[in-house]
Amino acid sequence: MKLLKIGISGVRGIVGDSMTPKLVMDFAAAFGTYVDSKPVLVGRDTRISSPMLHAACLASLLSTGCDVLDLGLCPTPILQYQVRKSKAKGGISITAGHNDIKWNALAFINRDGTYLNPFQGAEVLDIYHLGKFKKVPTDGLGRVRDTEHYADEYFEGLRAFLDAEAIRKAKLKVVIDACNGAGANFLEPMACALGFELIPVNNEPNGFFPHDPEPRPRNAQQVVSIMKAVGADIGFLLNSDVSRISVVTETDESLSEEFTFPLVADEYLKDRCGPVVTNFSTSRMIEDVARSRGCPLVRTKVGQSYAVHSLLQEEAVLAGEGSGGVAFAAFQPAFDGFLTMGFILETMARQGKTISRLVGELPRYHIVKEKIYCPPARVHSIVSEVKKFFRRHEVDTSDGIRVEDKSGWVQVRASGTEPMIRIIAEDQLKNKARERADEVINFINVLIQ
């Protein structure tokens, strides 16, 4: 069976299986047709399959008459920033984010530098399914333009947005694990722009992932092992396109990726109150933080596309997910790992507090995240059958199945990226969270068999 996920803002699949040159070309041609032959930016992460997708995108975009600004190796948030700066009509980022090396994906970016919204995504998908791609004759073909210094512009913007002076003065020692992903070429310029001492880990842009490129505690061993030895103030883990990060404290605690967003929000909302967007799978921490700052919280479906479009629609100030992605509306409507790291450093610098202390000020919950493999054709029907398990509860079906009570909640939903059912449970008590998850998992296992 082939694994392929077509989402609202892109397509994701296993290389050599569903992710073929033809598929990539058809999607890129659909996107080129959608943007009507206007300039498009293309960037990619370091995955060893990415040059295949990159060449296929170039060929297709050129064939539809789009000029291509080729950023080559480029983290998604920098590409998104440049789409707006260069006044292009859109962009394609080639990256499977946190997925392992077998996967790759195209993420489509609109002219505002955000993921396509559901309406735009539907339009591209319609063109794809119709298969009627724009074909221009020789003289109308697009041209490839290489661009230099595009990252300088981005880091200049980042420096201006943050209190770089405070960060510089704090003389922070920062360990960052780029997982040999797209971030690898960009950590030094970032350290330079913000003025911290960088201790890079897995900083070769060669695409060989020493661990899954997912920023979460189980991938943090390397960072944890050197924190004390180098006397670092904080450590960060990145996914392969620097849209998501997680934090390791100076006391060697590898924080759940759930902490990233509340950590940022707790400080950011102090003087910039406004609506906050998150998804239904994210920890209650952000609810407590938003409430304490007097900011309304809006919940959306899981996925950067939903979060960011809700951010724009609700004129919110922040959007973020429990997976470690945070978007600052005032900077750009995109999950931006560089800015997220930078803002956490600024917070430490301005408050003069260690990261463990800042984390200690946050409410603590216990969250359990599990996933069960499920045949793709049955994923949604099984998720909706879980309703039967909660016959006596009030069920929220905005994104899968979600049941909440005073002390915690549990959510069951179809993965947006893999043929999996995800089960997320949270509670003030660790064993209660585990219990919430396990009872649903048992029920689902029976259903699948």
Add this chain to the structure above:
Amino acid sequence: MKKRSTLKISISGVRGIIGDSLTPQLAAAFAQAFGTYIGGGPIIVGQDARPSGTMIKQAIISGLLASGCQPVDVGICPIPSFLFLTKESKASGGISVTASHNPREWNGLKFISRDGLYLTPHQTEEFLDIYHQGEFSFAEAERYKTLKTESQPAEPHLRKLLGYFDVDLIRRRKFKVAIDCGNGAGAILAPRLLEGLGCEAVFIHAIPDGSFAHQPEPLPENIREICRTVVKNKADIGFVQDADADRLAIVNNKGEPIGEELTLALAAQYVLGKKKGSVVCNLSTTRAIDDIAAARKATVFRTKIGEIHVVEKVLSAEPEAAIAGEGNGGVILPDVHPCRDSFAAMGLTLEYLASSGSSISTLQKRIPKYFMIKDKIEGSAEQAYRLISLLRKKVEGQGKVNLLDGMKVDFPDHWIHVRPSNTEPVIRVIAEAKTEEKAKAVIRRLKKVIADYLKKI
């Protein structure tokens, strides 16, 4: 009338029209089929100077990577240098993005084996079977190869050429050469070769941007500008390369095109004078070759049209071929490599000039005089086939009929050749006679007969 097909898949590779039949998806599928056929390893990928080259090349790179091969992107590269590099670098094969002499809205793919030769008809058949079956190899992500680039792809070829020719002899003459690269790939190597041969060169259209200042075929009507350049600069000779630099047309020191048939004739005249061996050329090449070979008691082998057929014969000819090529200006110098090479043709011509001490207009006069007319009529291969069976009945008994490729009929003082093109949906009609009047009369009569037949078909 049936819509003309704009996609040609033949022994010459794949050709199509950009924005119509030749899509990136198609190019990638062919590249993947080729990668599957070759079974991995480095594959050289190059392009001529056509503006659509980059688009198609990217599609090919994608297809090759997906099949687990390692593409080596050499950018714009003359085809003879490309073939030479493929063999020299021990690559597993090559794909060149070129539509040779087709108009600029066309582009195409040519497939090259590890020997640095175009796929033979048998290899092409095997490869096309894979394409048509559609079952390509897909490498797993972990096994992907990295894309490589090569910025000096013509160097090995240049070294070979400079090693082959009598460079000192040529340098002593300090030739003044005017050259038109037609904004094609030839511009990558021509300046370096001429410099190496001690020539003072005047270039026109030497930026390889594919703007094709004139039609890419080096026919006399396309080369007025180089003729003027020769006169103005008092050059010893003028050269015109086609878009992918495998063919060469020559302009004499008086600024007159000598006719593209004479490129090979001059080369044959010179090479057979210093080396024993046979001549290989195709059916449509001038009869002057037979006369030149006869004077040296050399055998002439005639083949089907298409470079690969000439090349195959070169590889198997007994006695060994000393010189080979086609009447379209494509000269093959087997001692350098068995493929058409405008640079080898330039070197041979200059060496001939240097060793003879004569001017090109004098050398030209020593070639037996014929007059050839090449024409074409719109028509499909199917129409050509039916046309030929009708024509054959008409000429039966009047001349010597050869059905190796279309139909060639030799008469004592002239010959005609009618065949479907391998690269475009046209029927080619060629006639050659001792005088211009005779050739014109023959072609006029032939075209009228064909037009009448085509109405009936």
